Each structure stands twice: as structure tokens, then as C-alpha cells.
Amino acid sequence: MNDKNFKALPIQLSNKLIAEIKEGNSLFQQPVKENGMPAFVKPINPITGKGYSAMNALILGMQRHDDPRWMSADAARYAGNWVKKDEKGTLIEFPKTSDIQAIRTAEGKVIKDDAGVTQTKTVEFDKPQRGQAFLFNGSQLKDMQPLDEFIAKQDEGQTLSPNERAAKLIEDSKAVIIHGGQEAYYDKQRDAIFMPEPEHFENETKYFQAAIHQLAHWTGHESRLNRPMEGKFGSLDYAREEMRAAVAAILIGGELKLGHNFGQQAAYMNNFAKILKDEPFEIAKATRDAQKISNLLLGTTQKREQKQAPEAVGFQKGDEIAYQDTTYKVLETYKTKSIKVEDADGTRKVLKPEYGLYKSLLDAKANPREPEMVLEEEQGQSQEQGQNQKIGR
Template sequence: MNDKNFKALPIQLSDKLIGEIKEGNSLFQKPVKENGMPAFVTPINPTTGKGYSAMNALILGMKRHDDPRWMSAEAASYAGTYVKKDEKGTLIEFPKTKDIQAIRTAEGERIKDGAGVTQTKTVTYDKPQQAKSFLFNGEQLKDMEPLEEYLQKQNESQTLSPIERAEKLISDSKAVIIHGGNEAYYDKQRDAIFLPEMEQFENETKYYQAAIHQLAHWTGHESRLDRPMGGKFGSLEYSHEEMRAAIAGILIGGEIKLGHNFGQQASYMNNFARILKDQPFEIAKASRDAQKITALLLGINKKLEQKQGAENNLGFKKGDEIAYMDNSYKVLETYKTKNIKVEDASGTRKIVKPTDGLYSSLLEAKNNPREQEMAMEEEQGQSQEQSYKVGR
């Protein structure tokens, strides 16, 4: 793999999502496949029994396999299974905290024992390093345990139905839910969720899917995950929060086997595509926030921090050199207005403002917070109404 010609994984994911949105078959738009199965199946490592980070789960889930099992070719061989001929892996990335390296002499030669075995040492990094891996789905592997048998074993300990799990999730949240009217939305001023009566929905599943979507918005309150939730209904700013809730709905629906249904998808798709085009690294941020939403609502991490202040990105400094989208940018000047002057690899200079999509994308690339994205296993009038209703 030639890193110079390699697009960062969030950019690849953004490009693919844009294509699917234009075709009308993204996970946001088509929650069920032609065979009647859920479009998103929560990926799992069958060896460890653990899941993947939100962004990786999206990448893998977008392959639309019915089999949830994913592992590397090496891990598959250890498990006694093998990759079928001509199958292609799916690239993910993850933070690596340790590495096993060969012990070498001062001249760089490997040190071996009497049996000729290279001696190794475990190196712990000061901060996580980006690592990449190609994974293969259970449908791409031979000699796998039949899917039906595997799923039966997985579900043996689960005594609650998806509807019952959804009811429990909502009850455990202690969120205020007021029924009535024809809209489903979260009122951030009153910190309450408003839902139509269940009878107004096509079925129970659709009701609970809508409730979970609004619960995702509910987590953004300052007393919980404290996310920015500004902007009027349908605005580009508003759509950033909708993207987070939509991804969280996908993840939660997959986990409790309820499925997801982003009912207002038609109102947001153009904005989603625009965000992904102008700020491709936003998918990494949105995925991380969606993972926090999921963890909070499912109770995966009871010690989850309630504030995101520690994640605020550092600003730019004069002399910063940033690789982004097959180009490089050097920061020539920084200004009190927070504007920056940059020069790209071709020598073109420009002033970039904080309101520009390039600004946030460069900031994301500079700080590369994807290194922090640990996988789950690692631990009144219309205008007024639009200002506080979230997630209609």
C-alpha cells in the first residue's frame, strides 16, 4: 500500500456514503435489505466475542452481510478457518498501544537464541499509534461454524425480545417522555421527549425506533454528554447533530436486534452529503459521538465522561504542516480572528476562516483525534419552535 496515494479511512468512508446517499440506498435511507434482513448487522469478532468501534462498525456494516462475524486472515487461520479464494478484505483502523518487536544489535541485526528463534520485546507506546487491518466476513471464510448455530448460541442467554430490550433501555434512561400530537422530537429547553401515541405508528417497532432516535438527541443535554445542538430545523448546522443521532440509532438498533428507521431521512440527505463532501473527517467525529451515545444508553461504560471538554481540538500554530486529501498544507500565519494563512503543496496560498469547511478538516487532520477512537472492547411561534426542537 502506497501511503502517499492512500486516502485516509474517514475520507474513503465519506466518499462511499456520499455515493450511496445519491443512489438512495444508504443505511440512513434503506434500513432493510431486499431479502427482508436488517441492512445493518452489528459486526463482532467471533474469537473475542467483542465488537468494533463505531466508525469501523459502519465500514463493516455497509458491506450488508447477514453474518456478523469479522476477523483478519491471520486470526481466521488461528481459529481453523481460511479465506476463500479471490475474496477481498475490508480495511479498518484502530489505535495500537503496544507492539512486539525484534531485539536487535547496535548494527541492526536480529538477536536469535540457540535454536535460531528471533528474540522479541514488547514496546508500549506513549500514545496510541494508528494501525490498519483487513478483515473478512464469515461469508468470505470457509470451515466456519454454520451461521444459524452460531447465532443460536449467541442468543441463548438473551431472555428479552428486541421490543422488551427497547422498553428497558427507555425506562433505564429515566428520560421524560410526553405523548400526544403528531411529531416526534426532543425539546432541549424542557429536556423532554415528545412522541405521538404508539397507535399512530405503523407498528410497535417503528414506535420504539423513533423513541430511541429521540433518546439519542436527549443524551446531548449539558447534564449528560453536552453536545452542541444549535441551528434551526433543516439547517446545515442542525444536521451535524442529526447525523450523530442517526448513526447512534443504527448502532443501538443493531445491538438490541430492533433495527433502525431514520424516519426524516429525506429532509437531511442533501445536508449529510454536503457535510461529508466539505468536511470528510466529520464522519470520524460523528462516529465517536455516536459511540458515546450508544455506550451511555446501553450502559456499556458506566464511567463515561459527561463532558467533552477534554476533547477540544488544539488550535493551529505557525509552521504546522498538515497532510490532507492527497495534499499538504503549511500554516504560514495565524491571526487573532482565528483565521489562518496556508500554503499547499503547489505553492497556492489562501486565508482559511473558521467558518470554512477546510478549516475544520485541517484541524481534524492536524490533531488526528482518530487516535483517540478506541474500539468498544478497549474501553411558541414557528421560529421559536425551531430553535429548541431537536430531531423531528
């Protein structure tokens, strides 16, 4: 990746989004493909069963595959699958906090053992660095489990329909929703969502899609995620918030298998394209915020589901939990609820329930997701106060 012509991944993503917006076929504009399938299918690693972080999920979802499964060539090979001839991978990024490097002498010569094997060491980074990988979709791989079998197994135990899951998510949020009128919007001053009556919509799914989009705006209130939401309608600051809500609705719709529908997209596309052109790294910030939105809304539902299923709470011997840049395996569980774990480097430790890592692993087990790259905050964000309290019209 040292090619001078290589562009950073957020720039690549921004350029592709701009091109699709101009063609009118972006995920914001065309939520359903010609074959009737959702334009965005939630990407998943079929080996670990885990999803991908928001920016990576958007990148993979923009490939428009019906198959949700994605793996690296190496992971596929270990699983007994192979990349088909002439298939090209899709680049993603992930945070690396350590690296395995060869041990060298003072003169820089690699040290090998008696068998000629290079000796290595694990180097910890002061700050997370960008790791990159090329992933291949299940449709690009040989000898994969039939897709319908994989999806059927994925859906085992799920008794609720997508619309029922959406209704539960909305109910669990405890957001105030007032029905009536012709507009769907969030009023920050009143901290309430205003929605037309359900019968105003083409069908029940369209109603829930619109409600979830407004619920994404609702998370920005100062008592929740506290995002800047003061831009006037039609302004670039207003469009930034719309971009975050739109991406979050795509992620949540993919999770619930509800799909998404950015009903007022035409009003924002020019501003979306301008932001992505002038500030291509804004997409990294927008997807990071969208991840927080979806985590908050989906987490509320998942935590309630966990209370209804006590067997899903806590650790079990043999659990393998992806967290940060490594995987922790639970070696032992104790009556005190403490656990002994081993990370991918072979480091073992005992964690007590009051430890931060213990709580983080418990949350990662309940809400398995690829960690999001932490980007440095850019200074100078507009703090201008606007008069319009309607958001997401």
C-alpha cells in the same frame, strides 16, 4: 499502507457514504434489504464474542452481509477456518499503544539467539497510533459453524424480544416522554422527548425505532453527554447532531436486533453529503459521539441486568478481558476482591478494587467493546447559539 494514493480510512468511509446517499441506498435511507433482513447487522468477533468500535462497526455493517461474524485471516486460520478464494478483506483501524520490534545492534543489525530466532522487545508509544487490519465476514470463510447455530447460541438466555428490550432501554433511561401531536422531536429547553401516540405508527417496532432516535438526541443535554446542539433546523450544525443520532440509532438497533428507521432522512441527506465531502474526518467524530450515545443508553440497561444477575458481576479465574490494545487474563482472585492479572506481553500485576484499571476491566467485562480510536479535537467548532430548541424533527 505507504501507497501515496492510499486515503485515510475516514476519507474512504466518507466517500462511500456520499456515493450511497446519492444512489439513495445508504443505511440512513434503506434500513431494510431486499431480502427483508436489516440493512445493518451488528458485527461481532466470533472468537472473543466482542463487538467493534462505532466507526469499524459502520464500515463492516455497510458491507450488507447477513452474517455478523468478522475475523482477520490469521484469527480465522487459528480457529480452523480459511478465507475462500478471491475474497477481499474489509479494512478497519484500531488504536495501538505498543508494538513488538526486533532488537538491533548500534549498527542496525538484527540480533538473533543461538537458534537463529530474532530477538524482540515491546515498545510503548507516547500516544496511541493507528493500527490497521483486514477482516473477513463469516460468509467469506470456509468451515464456519452454521449461522443459525451461532445465532441460536448467541441468543441463549435472552428472554426478551427486541421490542421488549427497546421498551426496557427507554424505561431505564428515565427520560421524560410526552405523547401527543404529529411530530417526534427532543426539546432541549424542556429536556423532554415529544412523540406521537404509539398507534400513529405503522407498528410497535417503528414506534420504538423513532423513540430511540429521539433518545439519542436526549443524551446530548448538558447534564449528560453535553454535545453542541444549538444549530437551527436545516443548518449544517443541526445536521451534525442528526448524523450522530442516526448512527447511534443504527448501533443500538443492531445491538437490540430491533433494526433502525431514520424516518425524516430525506430532509438531511444533502447536508450529510456536504459535511462528508467538505469535512471527511467529521465521520470519525460523529461515530465517536455515536459510540458514547450507545454506551450510555445500552449501559443503563446492562447495569440493571447485572443487578438482577449477581453471578455476572465481578471477576472469575480464567477471565480474558480485552481492554485498550491488549487482553488481560485473570490468574487469581482473592477474598479481598483483588485480582492478579497478566496482559498479552506477560506482565503480571495485582489490582485492588480501588485501582482505576480494576474498575476499567470490570466495566470492559460487563460491556465488551473494541476500544475507540482517540482523535485529536479540531479547533473552531461553531458555538453559535440558535433559537430553535426542537431537535430531531
